[in-house]
Every structure is written in structure tokens, then in C-alpha cells.
Amino acid sequence: MVRYTLRQCAYFRAVAEHGGIAQAARALNISQPSVAQALDKLEAVLGLVLFERHHAKGVTLTLQGRLFLDHVLALDLKARQVEREAEALAAERAGEIRLGIFHTLAPFYAPSLIRSFSGEAPDIKIHPQEMSLSELAGALHDGTLDLALTYDRGADLAGLDTLTLASLRPQAVLAADHKRARQKTVRLKDLAREPYVLFDAPGSRQYFEELLAENGIDPPIAYRSGSLETVRSAVSNGFGFTLLVMRPPSPMTYDGREVAVIDIKENVRRLGIVLAAREKALHGPILRRFADHARNRFKAAFAPLRQ
Numbered sequence: 099m100v101r102y103t104l105r106q107c108a109y110f111r112a113v114a115e116h117g118g119i120a121q122a123a124r125a126l127n128i129s130q131p132s133v134a135q136a137l138d139k140l141e142a143v144l145g146l147v148l149f150e151r152h153h154a155k156g157v158t159l160t161l162q163g164r165l166f167l168d169h170v171l172a173l174d175l176k177a178r179q180v181e182r183e184a185e186a187l188a189a190e191r192a193g194e195i196r197l198g199i200f201h202t203l204a205p206f207y208a209p210s211l212i213r214s215f216s217g218e219a220p221d222i223k224i225h226p227q228e229m230s231l232s233e234l235a236g237a238l239h240d241g242t243l244d245l246a247l248t249y250d251r252g253a254d255l256a257g258l259d260t261l262t263l264a265s266l267r268p269q270a271v272l273a274a275d276h277k278r279a280r281q282k283t284v285r286l287k288d289l290a291r292e293p294y295v296l297f298d299a300p301g302s303r304q305y306f307e308e309l310l311a312e313n314g315i316d317p318p319i320a321y322r323s324g325s326l327e328t329v330r331s332a333v334s335n336g337f338g339f340t341l342l343v344m345r346p347p348s349p350m351t352y353d354g355r356e357v358a359v360i361d362i363k364e365n366v367r368r369l370g371i372v373l374a375a376r377e378k379a380l381h382g383p384i385l386r387r388f389a390d391h392a393r394n395r396f397k398a399a400f401a402p403l404r405q
Contacts, residue, residue, distance in 0.1 A: 101143040104177055107170045109136040110148060114167050118156030193384045194223040198237055198246040201228040202299060202326060203371065206344055207247065207396075215391045222384055231301035238376055245385060247392075250370035252301025259380055260372040261389050263396040266343040267361075267368050268309060271333050274349065274356035283363040286313045293320035293338030297329045305369060306341050313364055333357050343369045371396070 112122035113133065123130040141148055148163035159167065199208045204226075212224045229237065229246075231253035237243040238258055250260065270289065272279050278288070294317035297306060310316065317339075321332040326344060333340050334355035341362075349356045373380075373389055380389050 106140040198234045198243040200248045246374045264371040279358035284360045290315040295332045295340040296322040298322040299324045
């Protein structure tokens with residue numbers, strides 16, 4: 099337990115800088131006895147002799163006093179820093195955000211979003227965690243996450259506030275040598291009898307199964323994987339077609355083959371990317387600042403697609 103106070107240290111510093119108790123008292127606008135008592139208590143709790151007292155000639159620092167003054171100066175700088183940071187926290191200019199990210203979205207958006215926000219708000223620290231859709235919703239409800247970057251389907255978001263960042267239209271993915279690979283669009287009906295490569299990730303699987311059912315097709319499943327890149331590789335190797343909403347910028351797969359991404363002719367249901375939070379949490383300055391930044395980043399990223 100610290101037995102001395104910042105006030106005692108401040109009085110000690112004033113006496114050292116002004117060369118006497120009377121001079122320090124005038125500078126601090128307090129009584130001489132108050133300064134003298136503070137020094138006596140400081141020396142007593144520290145077990146140090148900080149000054150040599152000279153009758154009618156003020157005081158001079160002892161060796162212990164000179165060394166202790168260095169510590170007091172450093173302590174004062176630290177105390178001022180703590181005060182500034184506390185003021186920033188009180189004004190919600192500084193703090194932290196526990197951000198959950200759906201693992202499929204993470205490689206496409208998380209690093210660039212966190213980096214750009216950190217450049218804009220360096221005093222707000224982001225702590226990212228990749229999770230499944232259901233884990234994200236649960237963590238928001240129980241308070242272990244502040245925000246989640248996730249899809250608007252596949253998990254129970256009831257009772258949470260959401261901000262839509264993007265609306266993605268699923269596309270068909272075919273092997274580069276597929277007979278329809280050079281088409282600009284393809285009808286799902288035309289793929290109904292072909293084998294299907296299922297993206298078997300929680301939440302994503304349900305969405306794509308519902309999408310196929312809504313369009314009246316039930317293709318045989320030839321391959322399934324919870325990895326986006328494994329699904330693309332299976333397609334490129336001729337196992338069948340797939341449906342995806344996330345599109346890597348390169349048609350190349352990890353094994354050096356290629357896929358073709360084709361727009362679907364039917365009016366298929368979109369999948370939204372949202373920023374989710376507990377009710378009214380987005381009203382707070384820190385989370386609102388991140389939400390506004392994310393909305394602007396996604397708006398800029400998807401603007402070319404709207405043209």
C-alpha cells in the first residue's frame with residue numbers, strides 16, 4: 099500500500115524548486131505550516147532525509163532528496179498522463195472494442211477494417227475474435243463481445259441492434275472448363291441435375307440449402323467442406339458447381355486450377371453483412387464511431403458494384 103500522497107510529492111517538488119518552505123507556500127498559495135507538515139510526513143513514511151534545513155536561509159536538497167526528486171518528476175509526468183487518459187475515457191475518446199467476426203468474413207474484411215480504424219482512432223484498441231454465427235450471437239447477448247461483424251441470417255439476432263453494411267447477391271461458381279463457364283449469367287434450373295459442392299459451414303449451409311429449395315432444385319451433393327478454399331478447389335477439379343456470396347479476387351484456387359464466377363439469372367435472395375450489437379449499444383460514442391467508419395468503408399468498397 100502506498101503511504102505517501104501526490105500532494106505531499108507536489109509540495110516537496112515546490113520546496114526543492116523554490117529553495118524554501120516560505121517561497122513554496124507563496125507559490126502554492128497555501129500556509130507554511132501545511133507545507134512543513136507535508137514534508138515531515140513524507141520524510142517519515144519514506145525514511146529519508148530530503149532537505150538540510152538552514153535557519154533563516156531556506157533549505158537545500160540532500161543526496162537522497164536529489165535522487166528522490168527525479169522520481170517525483172517522473173511520477174508527476176505519469177500522473178498527468180493518467181489524468182489525460184482518464185479524461186479521454188470519460189469523454190469516450192479512448193477505450194477498447196471487443197469485436198467478433200464471422201470466420202468466413204474475417205479474411206475479406208477484418209484486417210483492413212481494423213487497420214483503417216486504428217489509423218483514425220489510435221486510442222481505441224480493437225480486440226478481434228473469429229467465431230461461428232451462433233457463437234457471435236451468444237457472445238453479444240452475454241456481454242463478452244461489444245460488436246459482431248456477421249451475416250443477417252444463420253443465427254438468432256433477436257433482441258440485438260444491427261447496422262446493414264452490405265447486401266450480397268450469391269453467384270454460381272463453376273470449373274473454368276465447364277461448358278457454361280464463359281456465360282455472363284446462368285439459370286439455377288440449368289444446373290439442377292449437376293452435382294453440387296456444399297459449403298458446409300454452420301449458418302452458411304442453411305442459407306444455401308434454403309436458396310436451392312426456394313428455386314426448386316435439389317442437386318446431388320458430390321463434395322462438402324467447411325473451408326471456402328476447399329470448396330473452390332473441389333469445383334475447379336470438376337466435382338460440381340457451388341453457390342457462394344464471398345468472392346476471392348483471383349479465380350485461381352490453392353492447387354493452381356481456376357474457377358469461373360457467374361451471375362445467377364434468377365432473382366435470388368441476398369445475404370446481408372451487418373454489424374450487430376446489444377440493444378442501444380451503438381448509441382455510445384466509441385461504438386458509434388466504429389460503426390460509422392465500417393459503414394463508410396463498406397460503402398466505398400461496394401460503390402463500383404452499384405455502377
